[in-house]
Amino acid sequence: MEPIYLDHNATTPVDPAVIESMLPYLGGRFGNASSVHQFGRDAKVALENAREQIAAFINCEPAELYFTSGGTESDNMAVLGTAYYLRSKRNHLIIGATEHHAVLEPAEYLHKKEGFALELLPVDGEGFASSDRLRELVTDKTAIVSVMHANNETGTIQDVASLSEAALHRGALFHTDAVQSTGKIEVDVKQLGVDMLSLTGHKIYGPKGTGALFIRQGVKLAPLLYGGSHEKKRRPGTENVAGAVGLAKALEIAGQRRRQDFDRWSSLANYFVEAVSARIPDVHFNGSRSARLPQTVNLSFQGIEGESIVLALDLEQVAVSSGSACTSGATEPSHVLTAMGIPAIVAQGSIRFSMGRSTTQGQLDYVLEKLPPIVERLRSLSPVYQRSRA
Amino acid sequence: MAKRVLVALSGGVDSSVAALLLKEQGFDVVGSHMKLWDYVDVGGDVHQDGRCCSLDAITDCRMVCDAIGAPFYVLNLSSQFRERVINDFVSEYKAGRTPNPCVRCNADVRWEAFLQKAIEIGCDYIATGHYAFVERNENGRFHVRKGIDGTRDQSYVLWGLTQEALARTLMPLGGLLKPDVREIARRFGLRTAEKPESREICFVADNDYRRFLREWEAKEGRLPDSGDIVFDDGTVVGRHHGTAYFTIGQRKGLGVSHPRPLYVQSIDAERNRVVVGEYDSLLALEFSVRDVNWMAIEAPEEAFEADVKIRYLHTPSPAMVSELPGSTVRVKFSQEQRAITPGQSAVFYRGDVVLGGGIIA
Numbered sequence: 001m002e003p004i005y006l007d008h009n010a011t012t013p014v015d016p017a018v019i020e021s022m023l024p025y026l027g028g029r030f031g032n033a034s035s036v037h038q039f040g041r042d043a044k045v046a047l048e049n050a051r052e053q054i055a056a057f058i059n060c061e062p063a064e065l066y067f068t069s070g071g072t073e074s075d076n077m078a079v080l081g082t083a084y085y086l087r088s089k090r091n092h093l094i095i096g097a098t099e100h101h102a103v104l105e106p107a108e109y110l111h112k113k114e115g116f117a118l119e120l121l122p123v124d125g126e127g128f129a130s131s132d133r134l135r136e137l138v139t140d141k142t143a144i145v146s147v148m149h150a151n152n153e154t155g156t157i158q159d160v161a162s163l164s165e166a167a168l169h170r171g172a173l174f175h176t177d178a179v180q181s182t183g184k185i186e187v188d189v190k191q192l193g194v195d196m197l198s199l200t201g202h203k204i205y206g207p208k209g210t211g212a213l214f215i216r217q218g219v220k221l222a223p224l225l226y227g228g229s230h231e232k233k234r235r236p237g238t239e240n241v242a243g244a245v246g247l248a249k250a251l252e253i254a255g256q257r258r259r260q261d262f263d264r265w266s267s268l269a270n271y272f273v274e275a276v277s278a279r280i281p282d283v284h285f286n287g288s289r290s291a292r293l294p295q296t297v298n299l300s301f302q303g304i305e306g307e308s309i310v311l312a313l314d315l316e317q318v319a320v321s322s323g324s325a326c327t328s329g330a331t332e333p334s335h336v337l338t339a340m341g342i343p344a345i346v347a348q349g350s351i352r353f354s355m356g357r358s359t360t361q362g363q364l365d366y367v368l369e370k371l372p373p374i375v376e377r378l379r380s381l382s383p384v385y386q387r388s389r390a
Numbered sequence: 391m392a393k394r395v396l397v398a399l400s401g402g403v404d405s406s407v408a409a410l411l412l413k414e415q416g417f418d419v420v421g422s423h424m425k426l427w428d429y430v431d432v433g434g435d436v437h438q439d440g441r442c443c444s445l446d447a448i449t450d451c452r453m454v455c456d457a458i459g460a461p462f463y464v465l466n467l468s469s470q471f472r473e474r475v476i477n478d479f480v481s482e483y484k485a486g487r488t489p490n491p492c493v494r495c496n497a498d499v500r501w502e503a504f505l506q507k508a509i510e511i512g513c514d515y516i517a518t519g520h521y522a523f524v525e526r527n528e529n530g531r532f533h534v535r536k537g538i539d540g541t542r543d544q545s546y547v548l549w550g551l552t553q554e555a556l557a558r559t560l561m562p563l564g565g566l567l568k569p570d571v572r573e574i575a576r577r578f579g580l581r582t583a584e585k586p587e588s589r590e591i592c593f594v595a596d597n598d599y600r601r602f603l604r605e606w607e608a609k610e611g612r613l614p615d616s617g618d619i620v621f622d623d624g625t626v627v628g629r630h631h632g633t634a635y636f637t638i639g640q641r642k643g644l645g646v647s648h649p650r651p652l653y654v655q656s657i658d659a660e661r662n663r664v665v666v667g668e669y670d671s672l673l674a675l676e677f678s679v680r681d682v683n684w685m686a687i688e689a690p691e692e693a694f695e696a697d698v699k700i701r702y703l704h705t706p707s708p709a710m711v712s713e714l715p716g717s718t719v720r721v722k723f724s725q726e727q728r729a730i731t732p733g734q735s736a737v738f739y740r741g742d743v744v745l746g747g748g749i750i751a
Contacts, residue, residue, distance in 0.1 A: 311510075
């Protein structure tokens with residue numbers, strides 16, 4: 001049988017129309033966008049067209065959009081770049097407790113090695129951060145507040161607009177990691193009120209290695225790379241023209257499909273969660289039932305390890321992940337679920353099912369057939385589960 | 391349906407070929423690498439190139455599995471390994487004994503946490519690249535028998551496996567010689583075919599266990615205690631900087647001058663003394679063995695004869711095993727043996743079959 005892919009929050013295939021849009025720039029129109037001759041001009045025009053399209057998509061000026069190699073680079077650039085630039089005046093960072101490691105780790109580095117104070121903004125049981133709490137934490141010394149738009153593990157969508165407002169009153173910069181949300185829900189930098197926003201292509205049927213950072217006009221940051229005047233010296237390196245074109249095309253398609261995909265995913269998710277809960281006891285839903293990316297379903301199977309479920313499902317041709325892809329292989333429960341106050345015995349057994357455009361109810365039915373015996377077997381072998389039932 | 395087997399791959403040629411052979415025998419092979427430790431924690435290799443548990447080794451496992459058409463997973467068992475193997479290794483040395491971490495790892499990690507994982511994901515068996523046979527004998531018990539490649543025999547480190555564990559174990563290399571294994575790997579184009587073999591303790595990459603202990607202890611904030619080196623009549627003949635840095639039978643590095651060669655005869659960690667003597671002082675006939683596991687036979691009621699092996703490179707020697715039944719038994723060789731070392735394993739053989747074993751008390 002065809003394997004079933006339910007790990008679209010990790011990555012997606014590239015849409016054929018996106019591949020089509022990129023091909024000319026991998027072949028005949030191969031110029032270096034910095035060259036003065038016609039080959040260069042041609043590439044530069046393609047790059048700037050892509051920039052314009054993406055800027056319009058997130059409602060910013062083209063001049064405010066910088067191409068990067070993806071989400072991790074955008075996040076690092078935002079956190080490290082602004083912190084280094086502001087360090088003499090502001091040496092305090094506030095980072096959401098459920099951030100991706102691409103934000104958390106640079107912040108921890110700044111804290112451990114560069115003397116910045118670091119505060120984690122807590123979240124509630126559904127993963128929401130509170131703007132009132134942020135207002136208490138932010139000070140005149142806060143350089144940057146970074147809270148992600150939609151969480152990669154649970155899909156929980158933060159009220160970024162009210163959080164960014166809370167940061168603003170002390171003059172702190174606000175960054176949001178919109179890697180999972182861009183293309184799946186509306187992302188408008190003005191409505192969100194953010195100074196910086198990270199996005200990537202490969203979560204929305206675009207190519208890997210593509211991404212961008214929105215930097216509001218007037219926000220200053222130190223570059224992480226040196227070596228040329230590309231991207232106004234903020235991100236030197238020969239531009240990935242085909243990637244930029246593909247990213248723009250991927251967003252265009254996502255924009256067209258957004259409402260229809262959203263509704264379809266919502267009903268599939270509801271169907272799946274209900275069916276799992278009906279067939280398997282002691283299942284917990286992690287995240288928000290209302291403000292959530294509907295294609296992300298994070299469930300905990302109490303008393304067993306998520307890793308074992310992932311492997312057992314893989315052997316049944318079903319691809320899912322436990323926690324985020326980056327932490328799988330480690331045995332600690334996910335920091336996201338831990339921050340949400342979910343006890344380890346529940347958090348450890350968490351599985352993220354993330355649907356995509358190709359997901360069908362038939363595929364979910366196959367999972368619903370394979371999953372219960374796997375969970376049952378693991379629980380029969382788990383002294384932890386036996387104890388919790390006794 | 392084909393039986394499913396989880397093969398423990400180290401990144402070396404032996405376990406690669408074990409996986410390949412099982413695949414060819416029609417098993418549903420699943421490959422896996424146990425991540426047991428990290429160079430950051432154990433030190434010893436600045437290049438971190440290619441040994442087990444490095445990223446290069448994991449890549450080799452992954453590519454081999456792809457070549458033979460098996461899924462591959464990395465299983466992180468490092469907390470179990472630290473708790474059961476490394477901590478034991480350190481505390482045994484500190485108690486004046488010479489541990490065998492491979493024995494601990496096999497009994498407490500591979501055939502424990504790893505086997506558990508295998509069962510969890512629906513495997514019927516686990517398999518390894520040990521040069522040994524696992525068989526069921528006429529008494530209905532499972533035992534390990536030495537492989538045909540006498541130079542690679544690894545039965546010595548397998549005495550701790552329980553019957554339940556052995557019932558679920560496959561060792562497909564028992565009937566092969568090392569050159570055959572390399573030839574099979576070459577013929578199949580496995581990238582691990584020419585990989586050099588490592589026989590040291592895996593987490594002591596530079597093979598310098600003293601360096602490992604020193605660094606490990608320093609990280610925990612503990613410093614070694616200096617003390618006396620003495621003859622067994624108590625005469626002080628020198629100073630040592632920590633009893634843990636000595637093993638029985640050691641001749642080099644004592645820093646004691648004496649007309650004839652001196653050897654470490656015993657280690658008295660409690661009184662912080664290292665006892666040295668001349669060659670003859672290392673010879674002994676009798677010793678006790680604790681934590682005994684019976685393999686080919688049920689716990690015997692009466693004394694019996696066996697060939698007993700007391701370290702990895704020792705030739706098994708005839709002995710009487712007595713004071714049965716019990717978890718501690720007495721072994722008496724028919725001829726004196728050199729450097730019977732507490733902490734090492736004593737394995738009881740009948741012919742090539744492992745009857746059982748334990749730890750020298």
